Amino acid sequence: MATTSNLLFLIVLHATALSLIGCYAANQLSSKKLLFVFGDSLFDPGNNQYLNNSMPSASTSWPYGMNMNNKSTGRLSDGLLVPDFVALFANLPLDPPCMQPRADLTNGANFASAGAGVLGESNGVMNLNAQLTNFKKVVSRKGKLHVATVYNGKNCGVGSYKLCKNPSEYVFFDGGHTTQKTNRQLAELLWSGVPNVTGPYNVKQLFEFP
Numbered sequence: 001m002a003t004t005s006n007l008l009f010l011i012v013l014h015a016t017a018l019s020l021i022g023c024y025a026a027n028q029l030s031s032k033k034l035l036f037v038f039g040d041s042l043f044d045p046g047n048n049q050y051l052n053n054s055m056p057s058a059s060t061s062w063p064y065g066m067n068m069n070n071k072s073t074g075r076l077s078d079g080l081l082v083p084d085f086v087a088l089f090a091n092l093p094l095d096p097p098c099m100q101p102r103a104d105l106t107n108g109a110n111f112a113s114a115g116a117g118v119l120g121e122s123n124g125v126m127n128l129n130a131q132l133t134n135f136k137k138v139v140s141r142k143g144k145l146h147v148a149t150v151y152n153g154k155n156c157g158v159g160s161y162k163l164c165k166n167p168s169e170y171v172f173f174d175g176g177h178t179t180q181k182t183n184r185q186l187a188e189l190l191w192s193g194v195p196n197v198t199g200p201y202n203v204k205q206l207f208e209f210p
């Protein structure tokens with residue numbers, strides 16, 4: 001999406017999860033931290049391929065995913081995205097695309113959708129409204145919400161690119177989307193950046209809230 005401001009944020013939900021243990025089905029209350037992700041192509045783990053009327057996207061084929069066991073998932077990068085690294089730093093499994101059939105959403109979900117904007121309706125894309133509507137459907141139990149720092153960038157929206165030998169030497173994998181290496185560095189800043197870089201809280205602090 002040329003000239004749109006990127007739309008990216010993470011929510012850490014401190015949920016009180018009800019777990020069923022053993023054959024007694026004893027209820028145990030445990031505080032569990034979940035990660036919810038909203039955004040556009042920089043955070044989308046492949047939601048659009050599951051949407052009705054979505055346009056075929058190059059992100060579901062090579063070279064996208066070339067540094068992820070050569071598996072194209074719909075992520076617009078050679079490998080993992082920023083929210084994937086945040087999940088890894090938090091010792092959580094990677095958030096699945098919320099639209100993926102039978103996705104395990106017990107540790108959170110990723111609602112991000114490539115091409116998403118704050119306003120308007122586009123076919124085959126989940127804009128912010130749709131992402132939040134789906135979030136409400138997924139979160140059945142109320143918890144304490146902490147909203148993480150917004151990473152706000154500009155997408156230069158260049159259409160074509162030339163594949164480089166070693167994407168980890170570059171910031172961008174294609175015209176508007178960052179490489180796994182860059183995503184890891186951005187995730188490290190989000191996760192544990194110092195206050196003058198990441199504020200008022202970094203994501204690690206959000207996870208540490210009681």
Ligand SMILES: *[C@@H]1O[C@H](CO)[C@@H](O)[C@H](O)[C@H]1NC(C)=O
Pocket residue numbers: 050051052099
């Ligand atoms: C796609 O369309 C089918 C059939 O109309 C509908 O049942 C389904 O809910 C739709 N899925 C989404 C994600 O909108």
Ligand SMILES: *[C@@H]1O[C@H](CO)[C@@H](O)[C@H](O)[C@H]1NC(C)=O
Pocket residue numbers: 062070
């Ligand atoms: C990844 O897939 C591409 C395209 O199918 C292929 O050319 C390449 O050899 C594969 N790389 C590895 C490491 O398997």
Ligand SMILES: *[C@@H]1O[C@H](CO)[C@@H](O)[C@H](O)[C@H]1NC(C)=O
Pocket residue numbers: 194196197
């Ligand atoms: C942030 O503060 C540290 C010292 O705590 C300083 O070394 C660093 O240059 C600052 N970074 C920015 C971007 O201002």
